[in-house]
Amino acid sequence: xxxxxxxxxxxxxxxxxxxxxxxxxxxxxxxxxxxxxxxxxxxxxxxxxxxxxxxxxxxxxxxxxxxxxxxxxxxxxxxxxxxxx
Numbered sequence: 001x002x003x004x005x006x007x008x009x010x011x012x013x014x015x016x017x018x019x020x021x022x023x024x025x026x027x028x029x030x031x032x033x034x035x036x037x038x039x040x041x042x043x044x045x046x047x048x049x050x051x052x053x054x055x056x057x058x059x060x061x062x063x064x065x066x067x068x069x070x071x072x073x074x075x076x077x078x079x080x081x082x083x084x085x
Contacts, residue, residue, distance in 0.1 A: 003059035005066065005085075007049035007075060010042030016075050017045065018066050020059035024050055049079045 006024045008017040008031060017039055021027035028047050031039040039045060053059035062085060066075065077083040 001055065003053045003056050005051045005053060005059050005062045006047060007066075007079060008039070008042075008045040009048045010039075010045050012044070013042040015042055016048075016072070017042065018063055018075075020053070020056075020063045049075075051085050 001022060003020055003022055004024050005018070005020045006027070008019075008028065009015075010017070017031070019027065024047065028045060031037075031045050032043055034040040034043045051062060053062055066078070069075075074083065078085070
């Protein structure tokens with residue numbers, strides 16, 4: 001099983017969302033349905049970054065590392081390719 005860490009962007013709220021999933025396209029669709037949760041207010045979401053990981057544990061570690069940066073600049077550097085994971 002190959003998990004991926006992903007970053008979504010909402011033009012509506014000008015915010016990023018970071019997560020991980022086995023199926024990123026299916027997860028993006030779920031976020032855009034807006035049934036519940038934090039992402040409901042940012043619909044529509046666009047996938048702006050995806051990074052494949054070895055397994056779920058690795059994906060969780062990468063997601064946590066990105067979130068710990070607490071930096072929009074860091075996220076935008078990841079998206080642009082200036083920073084590599």
